Amino acid sequence: MSLTPPALDPSTVEPRTGSGYPEPYRSRVLPRDKRALGDALGLTRIGVNLTTLAPGKESSMRHWHTTEDELVYVVEGEVVLITDDGDQLLTAGMCAGFAAGATLGHQLVNRSDRPTRYLEISNRDPDDAGIYTDPDVDMDYRKGADGAAQFTHRDGRPY
Secondary structure, three states, X not given: OOOOOOOOOHHHOOXXXXXXXXXXXXXXXXXXXXXXXXXXXXXXXXXXXXXXEOOOXXXXXXXXXXXXXXXXXXXXXXXXXXXXXXXXXXXXXXEEEEOOOOOOOEEEEOOOOOOEEEEEEEEOOOOOEEEXXXXXXXXXXXXXXXXXXXXXXXXXXXX
């Protein structure tokens, strides 16, 4: 049976398989796929992605958001939540949340031998910026006027 809006089968949403990250960070997160469920449903105030993260890959570089709340809910598999305070294992049915402006850097790493699927949910704030907390990651993130991600070195030089 096919579904009609407002219902949706996530498998019918074309996955985004790339990353806006410049190298050397892009190869740390790929391959992965993100299905933009919020976009497919016409949501404009919240973003919802169903993400599949391959074994050995990272969701992102460790970061926090200036103006966006973020929630991650593990649907299948397991992933390690790495924060500036340490590591925690999240398995299916567990979640983690990060308040806008809270300076706790976070990322997910799939240290298992199978793919992990999780939901990423956040508000969509055009003024949001990402602050990377890993001292080995020379990167800053802001949204451009067109809403696209803009990555620079910490000193402001573009990638």
